[in-house]
Amino acid sequence: MTGTTQTLPRPTEAELELLRILWATEPATVREIHEALNQERESGYTTTLKLMQIMTAKGLVTRDEANRAHVYRSVISQDEMQSKILKDLSMRLFAGSAAQLAMHALAMEPASASELEEIRILIESKRNNGHSGKNGKERP
Numbered sequence: 001m002t003g004t005t006q007t008l009p010r011p012t013e014a015e016l017e018l019l020r021i022l023w024a025t026e027p028a029t030v031r032e033i034h035e036a037l038n039q040e041r042e043s044g045y046t047t048t049l050k051l052m053q054i055m056t057a058k059g060l061v062t063r064d065e066a067n068r069a070h071v072y073r074s075v076i077s078q079d080e081m082q083s084k085i086l087k088d089l090s091m092r093l094f095a096g097s098a099a100q101l102a103m104h105a106l107a108m109e110p111a112s113a114s115e116l117e118e119i120r121i122l123i124e125s126k127r128n129n130g131h132s133g134k135n136g137k138e139r140p
Contacts, residue, residue, distance in 0.1 A: 008076060009058050010085060018051055022061065023078040029069045 011019060021036045022028055028036075034048040052072055055061045064071040076084070086101065094100040102119075111119070 008060060008084070010088065011055070011058075011060055011081070014051055015055055015058075015060060016081075018048070018055065019060065019074055019081065020078070022072060022074050027064070027071045027073045029071055031069065033072070 017040075018033055018037065021033050025032060025036060030045070030049050030052050033052065034043070034045050037043050037048060052061065052063075056063050056072075059075060061072045061074055064073070086098075090096055090098055090101045094104070106119075
């Protein structure tokens with residue numbers, strides 16, 4: 001992750017909801033984001049506008065003011081945000097252990113056969129690349 005990514009605040013649930021829409025449709029105007037949000041649940045336009053203004057102030061999104069309708073873009077990709085939130089969660093709840101986080105997540109919810117296959121491929125790739133442990137030494 002970049003240094004900028006690490007300094008971004010963690011978005012609230014409402015902000016994450018708008019970011020998910022923005023990641024799928026960006027760039028987008030407040031109206032476009034609001035219309036997409038209303039397909040999921042009823043929300044007021046001014047609420048969406050205010051949240052986008054707050055997210056701009058926080059540095060989560062940028063706003064292009066060149067046209068009458070302001071156009072928004074996320075500052076961070078969905079993948080980067082997921083990594084940031086998971087790293088924070090891993091540090092706070094699992095003493096930095098990604099493996100403990102993954103095992104706990106798998107124990108909570110069943111995984112499909114295709115998801116388990118993706119996990120198996122990831123594990124094999126880590127094993128074949130000589131992934132380092134916490135102490136920096138290569139794991140067997």
